[in-house]
Amino acid sequence: MPSNTLRIGTFNVNSIRARLSLILDWLTHRQDDLDIICFQELKATHDDFPLSPFEERGYFCAIWGQKAYNGVATCSRNRPLSIQRGFGQKEWDRESRLITTTFPEFTLVNLYAPRGGEPGSQKWRYKLNWYQHLLEFIQNSFSPEQPLAVVGDFNVALTDLDVYSPEELAGAIGTLPEEREAVRRLLDWGLVDIFRHLYPEKQQFTWWDYIGGAIWHNEGMRLDYLLGTPAFCQLITDCYVDLWPRRRRRPTPSDHAPFIVELVCR
Amino acid sequence: MPSNTLRIGTFNVNSIRARLSLILDWLTHRQDDLDIICFQELKATHDDFPLSPFEERGYFCAIWGQKAYNGVATCSRNRPLSIQRGFGQKEWDRESRLITTTFPEFTLVNLYAPRGGEPGSQKWRYKLNWYQHLLEFIQNSFSPEQPLAVVGDFNVALTDLDVYSPEELAGAIGTLPEEREAVRRLLDWGLVDIFRHLYPEKQQFTWWDYIGGAIWHNEGMRLDYLLGTPAFCQLITDCYVDLWPRRRRRPTPSDHAPFIVELVCR
DNA sequence: GTCTGTACCG
């Protein structure tokens, strides 16, 4: 590996506090090789974020916390040039689901999409509206020509290849046509699903239900993505899911596994 | 020590489940030298009692559990001749606070008295009524001539010697005249406070508040007792509080320490 | 299945 390799991870941790020791052990296991980590589902306020252990490992943490639910943080070895919490519209910023950090080489949108609900339900509608708003935010804030990555838990499995059993999961939340279409509109704008781009045929999940020990039968979904503009994706050398923090019993893991992207930085 | 030494312990564990590993470590630390253990505040139903580890260590457990609150169990190497749960009156047996086991050599009443409340309050009245009922139960069920021990968490500090600071604790729950009088009536009936009998001047607490790290300043109270009839007490060779399971930080200990009585059994 | 709040009791 050349020394100018940069690694970005995205990890829905399902509580940064309950999972702290596991996350730190994971960082150590990886020999602290991640340059940027995008966390989702902090389930903690800014004040409750365990800042010290991350600072001790050399990370600056851009945090947008919330009590009990949601919450995102982007922790990076280099301090970002700017941080924006949310969409910048009061109406859509009641939930902490999005944090944007800019770096000299690229811009990073770290998001936690709503889970949604049954088709036609209130939560289903909210998810679609949220995605529509995300699209407009990206359209208004960025250009497909700039190096941009949109990364996080999208709570959508884009195709049937991204779920363990399309038959069993027909109509399941995260696989509905409207949800897939909402993400696809982001791709149409100019973002590339880098995992699928690099591995067109590979089935690789990032989430497994707690119930029934789904991780042990690999019955999961691909819900976590890095979508990048071509200017960003040309930097990428590889990407993969790191199962280390997921395939274990104790301490109790998150239901998600981290997704790692490696790039060269000139 | 002669091999016919018998050891009885009483221990308010403040949840038998949350404290299981600590209790088992404690038994091991003591080289499994306890013949009878009286537990209070199981905070678990009969079905939730962790029976196996105690059975594996050779104990028969007479359990009277309750969800979330109260709950008592008497675990003994020899199976008791009989077990009675509660007072035997529906009205007074809604809470699991008392279990009586009979053995060939003596009878054992294991109790968890109500904590009570501010003087004049509902809970204060309930505690006094409960003690009145306990007195009548003992009067009606036993004779001061028989070998009988009444052991457990009485939630009363009998005298000012039994609290760390009579000045600071003036009027504190557990030190009120009516509460002390309630316990004294048991002594008047024919029971001996064996610790005080053997150590008339010694200040030794069995409970320390969680708040403020009271254990580290020995700011406690003596709330746990073994009261015995003379026929029982004549068997006793020594008694003491075992601080091992209390003076520690992790795993979080109970706020009580076990009280141990040693006897000779002919 | 797992987590966080809130509530209640010690």
Added chain:
DNA sequence: CGGTACAGAC
């Protein structure tokens, strides 16, 4: 301060 129960979310 520390335990359990319950509701709500995912």
